[in-house]
Amino acid sequence: MPFAAATADQRFVLDHVVRLDEIAATERFAAASPDVIEAVLDGVAQFAAGEWAPLAKIGDTVGAKWTPDGVVMPDGYAAAYRAYVEGGWGTIGVDEAWGGQGLPFVVQAAVLETLGTADMAFALAPTLTVGAIEALAHHGSHEQQATYLPKLATGEWTGTMNLTEPQAGSDVGALRSTATPRGDGTFSIKGTKIFISFGDHDMADNIVHLVLARTPDAPAGTRGISLFLVPKVRLNGTPNDVRVVSIEHKMGLHASPTCVLSFGDHDDCVGELIGPEFGGMRAMFTMMNNARLNVGLQGVQIAEGATQKAAAYARDRVQGAREGKAAAIVEHADVRRMLLRMKAQTMAARALVYYACGQVDRATLGDARAKERLEVMTPLAKAHATDLGNEVASLGVQIHGGMGYIEETGAARYFREARITPIYEGTNGIQAADLVGRKLALSNGGAFADLIADMRAEAQHATLVRLIDACESVGRRLQGLGNDDRQAASYPFLTMLSVASCGWLMERQARVPEADAVKRTVAAFYLDQIVPEALGLEAAANADASVLYALPADAF
Structure with missing residues (x-):
């Protein structure tokens, strides 16, 4: 299956979820014109297809090797990385003062999404470098910045x-x-x-x-x-x-x-x-908060790749019949249900992560409201998008049937690679704990209330409105509870709030006149079938911790 970047949906989300035109209207990000963004997205799509995607199989099957003289990468990786450096792809979001192009962080995220969909393991190298750049740009001395940032920006050094x-x-x-x-x-x-x-x-x-x-x-x-x-x-x-x-x-x-x-x-x-x-923790959290958004982005990468592979297989695999004729499995209702769910969850994850990345740029411009919004959205973007990456990768294996369990088809690679994402850069349980322990309390609950108000102002779908109301009710209740009870409710609440946020952003996109039939259908599926599932978590989010501690530790 040839690699194809999701450039059309990336552009749509940048336009209608991030509202990049507002960011580009400022002096700081004036370079982010529509022509430049189109050139960047199309260019990295061609680069990823030509240089990175062909390496994914050898990267998975051969892998990096330890030697007494250091780690040796599989054949082709060093040359492909040099091409990445020479193409200037590492410079996208770096300040012009350090040799970067000065484009918004969210545009850099789109570039990393494309690279990671082509080969997520490979894309970890520039992803970690982005975090190092952030830490030095915010906390390094001028001498350190002048010495190290230009080399890190190009990717000459990682x-x-x-x-x-x-x-x-x-x-x-x-x-x-x-x-x-x-x-x-x-x-x-x-x-x-x-x-x-x-x-x-x-x-x-x-x-x-x-x-x-x-x-x-x-x-x-x-x-x-x-x-x-x-x-x-x-x-x-x-x-x-x-x-x-x-x-x-x-x-x-x-x-x-x-x-x-x-x-x-x-x-x-x-x-x-x-x-x-x-001052280490303050500096490291600058790097980790960046990394958490980029790990959420890995959930998007996995979901996009797994969805493309499953859809291609479903169109080609003939099995069974429909209306008396031999049919590809894409014609069977259950396979269509899985494919539509994969597409919906992928688009929802992209919208959620890009929205959070857009808040980084707005905060950079001095928007205090965006800074608080980013604080609330970061645990949602990291945890929910990676949960979705795992769900979508699992569905991809299921659509392949027994062949999905066979390594040669490549479906299992997405499933295997997805599993780390809810673990590293702070487990998803830690993200949920952060949400209920710190983020709900921001501005005495004002940051959370502001998000609820924004969602409620736009939401029209009746079930989405009910979910937003439920999130508000649970969130207010959690703010008055002790730590154990908050923690017991943290994960179901994080999922509820994440789905509400995704539903809000999916519905926003569906209302845009330029939305095509795919976008409208996928959004309708999300609102009609996925949003109601999150309402079912309300009981768990309202339960106290007593049942979790009803058994002694050795009973487990």
């Missing part, structure tokens, strides 16, 4: 995020890596980090590691954490004391080397402090 340690997991405050002053303004870094995506590879001349560590006598927990810039290769061309110990053997993302990195085995790993001492 970036990583180093949080997790073997003993700490999601508890970042338990990390033990150390940073000891060397007396010249730099620090000696020592420790081990795990789960580092593209922590090593042979596609770029340097890798810029952003590493969380503790300085001597730092306070315990997250308050004592600082962020350090640790290059694989020092600026004088000598290797830093960073070693890739191993790469993980994973169920998916085989072309993305997930590394165990050891810093300072020979007490000669040199790093620079980014921002103030003990």
Whole structure:
């Protein structure tokens, strides 16, 4: 099946969900004219089809390999990555001051969607680099920015995020890596980090590691954490004391080397402090919030790829009969139900994630309301879009039938690669906890109330209105509960609010005069069949935590 980027729906969502024309009307983003956006979307679609999509199979079947001299990527990856750098695709959303094109973040997201749909594992390299750029742009010194951002912007150098340690997991405050002053303004870094995506590879001349560590006598927990810039290769061309110990053997993302990195085995790993001492969590959250939106975008990538593959198979696979004649399985009602659901959930996920990314740009322009909206939408975009990626990938396997369980068809790859997305960059359970623990309380509940008001002002479908009302009722109730009861309700509530948000954005698109029959039909399916499912979660969202703690731990 040839790769095809979803450029038409990307344009539609940028126009009618993001309302990119409002963003482009500002001086900061004046370059984002319709002609430029069309050229970017069409150009990256051609690039991804020609350079990245053909590598997805070898990336999955051969994968990255560890050697004593470092990680070696599969054949073709280094050349394709050079083509990415030469094409300027990494520069899209980077400020012009650092050699970027200065286009909106949401346009950069569209580029990453296309690259990731072609080969999600490969696209993790630029995705992590985007996060490193954000952290340095907001928290690095002018010298650090001038030295590192131009190389990161082009992709000549790649970036990583180093949080997790073997003993700490999601508890970042338990990390033990150390940073000891060397007396010249730099620090000696020592420790081990795990789960580092593209922590090593042979596609770029340097890798810029952003590493969380503790300085001597730092306070315990997250308050004592600082962020350090640790290059694989020092600026004088000598290797830093960073070693890739191993790469993980994973169920998916085989072309993305997930590394165990050891810093300072020979007490000669040199790093620079980014921002103030003990400012590590603030700087890292800049990077993580960016990453969470881009992981939500991976849900869109998986869903789009799985839907295209399933639809192509359903059109070609002849089995059974309809109206007395042999028929392709696309003619059977249950297969059509699954295909329509896949398409609806894919479009809904795209609308949700792009909407959140658009709030990044509005917040960049100084819109305080957009900044709060982004805070609320980030856990929804990360968690719900990745849940949908998993659902759609599973339906794709189902449509293929037994052949979907056979690796040669390629349907299973989407299913395997989707499964990590609800886990990394903060599990979806953590996103739900963040929603009910922090985001509902923003501005004394005003940010949540503002979202409800915006949805209610546009919603016309009766069931969508009921869901919005239910979200408001549950959200207000949760704000007055203790932690256990809030946490017990957090996931069903997150799903309810996410579906309400998607329904709002799907209905908005269907009302646009330019909406075609596909857009209107898919939106109708979403509103008539998926929105009512979310209403069924209201009982779970209103239940307290007592049943969850009714059994002793050993009963599980």
